[in-house]
Amino acid sequence: MKGAVLFSSRYGSTEQYAQWIAEATSLPVFNVDEARVELAEFDFLVLGSPVVYYKPMFRRWVKRNLDDILARPTVFFSVSGAGAGPKLDRWMANSLPASFMSHVTHMALRGRQDPSELNAFDRTMLIIAGLFNPDRKAAKQEMRGFDFMDKGRIRPIVEKIRKLQA
Numbered sequence: 135m136k137g138a139v140l141f142s143s144r145y146g147s148t149e150q151y152a153q154w155i156a157e158a159t160s161l162p163v164f165n166v167d168e169a170r171v172e173l174a175e176f177d178f179l180v181l182g183s184p185v186v187y188y189k190p191m192f193r194r195w196v197k198r199n200l201d202d203i204l205a206r207p208t209v210f211f212s213v214s215g216a217g218a219g220p221k222l223d224r225w226m227a228n229s230l231p232a233s234f235m236s237h238v239t240h241m242a243l244r245g246r247q248d249p250s251e252l253n254a255f256d257r258t259m260l261i262i263a264g265l266f267n268p269d270r271k272a273a274k275q276e277m278r279g280f281d282f283m284d285k286g287r288i289r290p291i292v293e294k295i296r297k298l299q300a
């Protein structure tokens with residue numbers, strides 16, 4: 135079975151996870167915002183997207199490519215500040231088609247946010263979000279940043295891919 139890793143990334147952490155997964159599985163890797171990829175060439179897909187402002191960044195790409203995605207086994211990894219749980223599930227359900235969410239195997243990874251890397255708009259928005267967030271732990275992360283990058287977390291994704299390759 136021939137597969138590919140396809141991702142969006144705003145500040146590089148989803149790209150880093152995509153590269154780690156590609157290295158571990160020898161799959162080709164593509165940034166969907168830079169390359170037009172013919173999904174019909176692949177038997178299965180591994181899709182990665184960060185959560186930005188409560189929405190998966192690649193949601194429009196998913197909607198444009200929905201038929202091709204639904205036609206092949208798909209692993210979807212999200213990268214966010216929030217960990218797996220009802221909040222993340224709600225953000226996904228609000229922005230991605232129900233048919234997509236019930237089709238994919240979703241794995242939630244946590245990423246990185248370095249305030250010094252953010253553009254002025256994002257930095258300002260995250261400070262405002264932090265000021266109004268009643269969850270003070272999450273608010274601190276929004277304002278001061280975080281680094282949850284962990285290569286070990288790709289293991290279940292790699293195992294799932296190896297089963298698809300077998």
Ligand SMILES: Cc1cc2nc3c(=O)[nH]c(=O)nc-3n(C[C@H](O)[C@H](O)[C@H](O)COP(=O)(O)O)c2cc1C
Nearest residue numbers: 143144145146147148184187188214215216245246
């Ligand atoms: C502008 C911006 C908005 C974000 N919004 C959310 C959010 O709504 N929920 C969340 O859990 N994480 C949020 N994050 C954290 C990102 O999901 C996290 O930093 C991720 O690693 C970014 O991936 P990237 O480096 O591939 O762009 C946000 C980060 C930025 C920079």
